[in-house]
Amino acid sequence: MPATGAAIAVLALSMPAMAQESAAFSLPELGYDYDALEPVIDAQTMELHHSKHHQSFVDNLNNAVEDGTIPADANVEDLVASASEYPTGIRNSAGGHWNHTFFWQIIGPVEEAGEPSDDFAAAIDAVYGSMDEFKAAFEEAGAGRFGSGWVWLVVTDAGELEITTTPNQDNPLMDLAEVQGTPVLGNDVWEHAYYLTYNNRRAEYLSNWWDVVNWDEVSDRYAQALAE
């Protein structure tokens, strides 16, 4: 019997939802185009970084659900918080998924960068002397992270701001992190984040990167971290 128009409509509507439900983890959409961060971050880097590198972490986690390494109802926050209990592959994939999801949100087009909130700027001044001195310290930490990893500004459990770095896809939310805290700012210093434009000049990438930081988002995250 031929399908009715209504049946076809129902089928068409339900298919994307079914496809989404079948995967426990999914790649988040960016809130901007791949070329929106040029010239600081080139479009090809953004596309590869999001659609290939980040996607691979999502795929690895979904494969781990399929083979039973992690439960189907696992969420990335819990996996990260208990990273020490999982094999390295899960730690890397969960960290990679969390870190990149965070990263896409705290950067954005230059014209939407906003400003640090008064509270956040005052906290930075109190700890580092000025925003410029904070930036210099953050860049130095990022440049000094040997190999691949991340540089972070976190709010510690004591409510203090602290700069730290992590290797690979680790992050300060992990139970095994040397310095633990809630990230409010973080930069990816893997070569895949900058090599096409900056080659081996990581320090130049770190210095230019401030132009695409979304200070409204960072300030919101700072306020939320203090409230936790």
Ligand SMILES: [Fe+2]
């Ligand atoms: Fe990355």
